[in-house]
Amino acid sequence: xxxxKTAILSLTILLLTTNIHSQQIQEKYPKLxxxxxxxxxxxxxxxxxFTKYFDNTPIIIYTGxxxxxxxxxxxxxxxxxxxETIFIIPMTEKLRAEKNTQLAIYNITxxxxxxxxxxxxxxxxxxxxxxxxEAYIIxxxxxxxxxxxxxxxxxPQTDSILIYQDDSSFGKNIYSIDYIxxxxxxxLSMINxxxxxxxxxxxxxxxxxxxxxxxxxxxxxYIIFYGICSVKTISFFGIEKRYDSFYNRIVALKNWFTTQxx
Numbered sequence: 001x002x003x004x005k006t007a008i009l010s011l012t013i014l015l016l017t018t019n020i021h022s023q024q025i026q027e028k029y030p031k032l033x034x035x036x037x038x039x040x041x042x043x044x045x046x047x048x049x050f051t052k053y054f055d056n057t058p059i060i061i062y063t064g065x066x067x068x069x070x071x072x073x074x075x076x077x078x079x080x081x082x083x084e085t086i087f088i089i090p091m092t093e094k095l096r097a098e099k100n101t102q103l104a105i106y107n108i109t110x111x112x113x114x115x116x117x118x119x120x121x122x123x124x125x126x127x128x129x130x131x132x133x134e135a136y137i138i139x140x141x142x143x144x145x146x147x148x149x150x151x152x153x154x155x156p157q158t159d160s161i162l163i164y165q166d167d168s169s170f171g172k173n174i175y176s177i178d179y180i181x182x183x184x185x186x187x188l189s190m191i192n193x194x195x196x197x198x199x200x201x202x203x204x205x206x207x208x209x210x211x212x213x214x215x216x217x218x219x220x221x222y223i224i225f226y227g228i229c230s231v232k233t234i235s236f237f238g239i240e241k242r243y244d245s246f247y248n249r250i251v252a253l254k255n256w257f258t259t260q261x262x
Contacts, residue, residue, distance in 0.1 A: 028045055029044070029045065029088060029222070032044075032224070033062060033063050033064025033065075033067075033217070033224070034061045034062055034063060034064075034086060034226075035059075035061050035062075035063050036050065036061060040052075044086060044088065048087065048088040048089075049085065049086065049087050049088070050085065050086045051083060051084070051085040051086075051247065052083070052084050052085075053081075053082070053083050053243050053247075054079075054081075054082050054083070054084070055080065055081060055082075056078075056079065056080065057074060057075055057077075057078055057079060058074070058082065058084075058230075059071070060074065060084060060228060061084055061086075062084070062215060062226055062228065064185060064215065064217070065182040065183060065185040065187070065215075066180060066182055066185065066187050066215075070187075070189075070213050070228070073189070073211055073213075073230075074211065074228075074230045077209065077211055077230055077232055078232060079211075079230040079231050079232050080231065080232055080233045081231050081233055081243065081246065082228065082229055082230040082231055082246065083228070083229050083243060083246050083247045083250065084226070084227065084228035084229075085226070085227050085228075085247065085250050085251070085254075086224070086225075086226050087224075087225040087226070087227075087254050088222050088223075088224065088225075089222060089223040089224075089225055089254075089257075089258055089261075090221070090222055090223075091218070091219070091220065091221050091222055091223060092261045092262055094261055094262060095218065095223075095261050101218050102155060102181070102184065102186070102218070103152065103153075103154070103155055105186060105216055105218060105261075106152060106155050106179070106181065106186060107150075107151050107152055108257065108260045108261065109179070109186065109188060109214075109216070109257065110149055110150050110151070110152070110159075110161070110179075111149045111260060112135050112136055112137050112149055112161070112163050113135060113136045113137075113149050114149075114256065114259070114260060115132045115135035115165070115256050116132060116133065116134050116135050116136075117130060117132070117133070118130070118131055118132050118252050118255055118256045118259070119131065119252070119255065120248045120251045120252040120255060121251075122248070129168060130168055131167055131168055131169075131248060131249065131252035132165055132166070132167050132168075132252065132256075133166040133167065133168065134164070134165070134166040135163060135164065135165045135166070136149075136163065136164055137149060137150075137161050137162065137163050137164075138162050138163065138164050138174070139162075140162065141162060141174050141193055144164060144174070146164075155181050156179075156181075157180075157181065158178065158179065158180055158181075159178070159179040160176065160177065160178050160179070161176070161177050161179075162174060162175070162176055162177075162193070163175050163176075163177060167249075169198060169245045169248075169249075170196040170197060170198065170204075170205075171196075171197060173192060173193070173194040173196055174192075174193040174194050175190050175191060175192055175193060176190070176191050176193055177189065177190050184217060184218065185215060185216070185217050186215070186216045186217075187213065187214070187215055188212075188213070188214040188216075189211070189212075189213050190210075190211070190212040190213070190214075191208055191210065191211060191212075192205060192207060192208065192209065192210040193207055193208070194207055195207055196210065198245070203234055204233055204234055205231060205232070205233055205234065206232070206234065209231060209232040209233070210229070210230075210231050211229070211230045211231075212227065212228070212229045212230075212249070212250070212253075213227070213228050214226070214227050214250075214253060215227075216257070223261075225254050225257060225258075227250035227253060227254065228250075229246040229247075229249055229250055231246055
């Protein structure tokens with residue numbers, strides 16, 4: 001009887017401890033638009049980052065504005081590989097000083113030329129590497145004439161641009177970016193318009209088969225930065241399973257954003 005009471009008391013303490021820890025996570029980052037289990041929430045709370053890799057078509061962890069459209073886009077693509085990552089970025093004084101934080105973020109994400117020289121940390125090489133050697137907006141896919149970065153006085157409901165990127169993994173390519181603003185959420189949807197070749201010569205991804213969606217949500221004390229990269233690759237002796245190449249791409253885009261808000 002005594003042993004039974006001790007077991008019940010231990011279970012009660014465990015449940016209370018788990019509930020308190022869960023409440024602490026919610027208090028630090030309340031109402032996050034993600035479907036995470038307890039361990040995943042704990043990792044995000046402790047490190048400010050959570051990453052999940054997938055093969056084939058996933059059920060995405062993002063549950064906020066525009067998530068149905070993103071899920072439908074991925075379902076249609078039928079990816080063979082992908083990654084989704086959440087970053088919690090502390091709010092900066094530079095953004096706090098802006099009269100219109102949303103407009104400032106909108107203009108920051110249109111500064112495509114500032115992607116040039118952006119770095120990421122390569123775990124395999126154990127050093128920083130440049131992801132985007134050069135980047136800028138172009139007029140169209142045929143002429144590829146360089147255009148200046150735009151600046152808006154008011155956020156349009158939608159916007160679309162074409163950009164040129166010369167990156168360390170896939171060389172020189174064209175991407176389209178669609179911008180959608182929904183309440184306090186900014187969505188960037190990027191699609192490759194050229195065939196991508198790994199290291200410049202190994203064909204890996206056909207046009208339209210890389211889908212990158214970035215979600216940026218500013219809050220009072222922090223910014224939610226979520227990226228999901230879904231890729232339908234061409235089979236080539238296992239090289240198509242280069243998860244790190246696509247994860248590093250999201251990290252580089254996050255670094256591009258954070259560099260501009262400091």
